[in-house]
Amino acid sequence: EDRRGVYNFNPGPAALPEEVLRRAQEELPSYGGGGLSVLEMSHRSKAYDEIQARAELGLRRLLGIPDSHRVLFLQGGASLQFAMVPLNFIPEGGAAGYVVTGSWAEKAYQEADKVGCRAVVAASTKEEGYRRIPSWTEVQADAAWAYVHITTNNTIVGSQWQDLRHSLSIPLVADMSSDICSRPVRVEDFHLIYAGAQKNIGPAGVTVVIVREDWLAQAEEIAKARKLPTMLRYAVHAKNDSRYNTPPVFAVYLVALVAEWTLEQGGLTAMEARNREKAALVYGAIDESDGFYQGVIDPPSRSWMNATFRIADAEVKKRFLEEAKEQGFIGLNGHRSVGGIRVSMYNAVPVEACAKLRTFMDDFRRRYR
Numbered sequence: 001e002d003r004r005g006v007y008n009f010n011p012g013p014a015a016l017p018e019e020v021l022r023r024a025q026e027e028l029p030s031y032g033g034g035g036l037s038v039l040e041m042s043h044r045s046k047a048y049d050e051i052q053a054r055a056e057l058g059l060r061r062l063l064g065i066p067d068s069h070r071v072l073f074l075q076g077g078a079s080l081q082f083a084m085v086p087l088n089f090i091p092e093g094g095a096a097g098y099v100v101t102g103s104w105a106e107k108a109y110q111e112a113d114k115v116g117c118r119a120v121v122a123a124s125t126k127e128e129g130y131r132r133i134p135s136w137t138e139v140q141a142d143a144a145w146a147y148v149h150i151t152t153n154n155t156i157v158g159s160q161w162q163d164l165r166h167s168l169s170i171p172l173v174a175d176m177s178s179d180i181c182s183r184p185v186r187v188e189d190f191h192l193i194y195a196g197a198q199k200n201i202g203p204a205g206v207t208v209v210i211v212r213e214d215w216l217a218q219a220e221e222i223a224k225a226r227k228l229p230t231m232l233r234y235a236v237h238a239k240n241d242s243r244y245n246t247p248p249v250f251a252v253y254l255v256a257l258v259a260e261w262t263l264e265q266g267g268l269t270a271m272e273a274r275n276r277e278k279a280a281l282v283y284g285a286i287d288e289s290d291g292f293y294q295g296v297i298d299p300p301s302r303s304w305m306n307a308t309f310r311i312a313d314a315e316v317k318k319r320f321l322e323e324a325k326e327q328g329f330i331g332l333n334g335h336r337s338v339g340g341i342r343v344s345m346y347n348a349v350p351v352e353a354c355a356k357l358r359t360f361m362d363d364f365r366r367r368y369r
């Protein structure tokens with residue numbers, strides 16, 4: 001419980017570190033003593049140059065982003081990336097492969113088709129109710145594809161790729177919206193990573209794209225051939241340092257603060273350890289409940305970010321959510337498309353919140369089973 005009196009398990013927009021919010025509050029009327037709020041300053045000002053540079057540097061340091069990759073701050077959410085990725089990287093007559101592991105992955109796949117690009121299922125666990133992540137050997141990649149697209153964490157169903165070491169010989173693109181910065185990753189293994197900021201790295205309104213610079217030349221050609229609108233062209237955003245148009249300055253500022261906070265916590269190795277500890281608490285409550293709480297995902301594919309489970313009796317489930325809320329645990333309702341219960345425990349959720357939730361879950365089970 002932070003000073004605001006709740007344990008925030010919202011799936012996104014999600015908990016932000018309380019220290020970051022307090023800092024933003026302090027700096028709100030006059031950033032750096034300069035007499036202007038970040039909300040009212042020019043995106044071409046020196047002060048904002050520094051803010052955006054801090055956000056980029058923070059992410060570079062956290063994720064170990066190599067010089068081969070550019071960092072872009074865009075708008076339109078991860079959902080717009082579902083369209084921009086194929087439009088910029090699949091040439092006319094080409095195709096790309098999609099690994100379908102959940103509803104966001106499926107949306108990415110469908111969107112490629114909607115914008116007139118050829119998307120092929122490279123692997124899918126839909127028939128199995130998305131209960132697991134496929135192994136890399138199940139991913140049937142065609143050497144002629146422009147890329148393979150994966151969703152590293154499936155926010156709704158609650159599964160996560162645990163093994164991101166691949167041996168694909170074609171570019172790999174990843175939607176990391178719901179687990180970016182939750183653990184170390186080898187950015188050099190990806191041609192493009194994108195993430196809506198609103199889970200682990202900031203507020204809604206900015207989308208972070210990390211893309212290999214040498215891939216952008218191709219994107220520029222493809223975008224020109226398609227006569228894409230300017231705003232949909234990665235190369236334009238890269239050339240203009242994410243300021244082709246007015247960027248979401250305040251959201252980028254918060255990304256800087258969250259990245260700096262995450263570094264202060266010990267970076268992604270420390271985040272991974274904390275996230276493992278949190279997940280172990282919640283999954284422990286499920287696994288030791290003797291079937292009272294039924295986990296949705298096969299254990300090896302479980303997400304550390306979103307733990308999903310069901311309670312068989314609808315009345316008891318309702319009661320669970322009511323009692324949880326009374327005790328300050330909020331955001332536990334499963335996604336409207338799948339029901340059940342979902343515990344979203346992104347970076348800003350402290351271990352203590354998961355420990356308290358575990359105690360509540362154990363106690364609730366004893367009283368209602």
Ligand code: PLP
Nearest residue numbers: 012077078079104155177178196
């Ligand atoms: N991809 C994943 C994995 C998500 O969890 C979400 C949102 O929750 C999205 C994409 C959509 O993101 P946005 O709302 O930023 O468009």
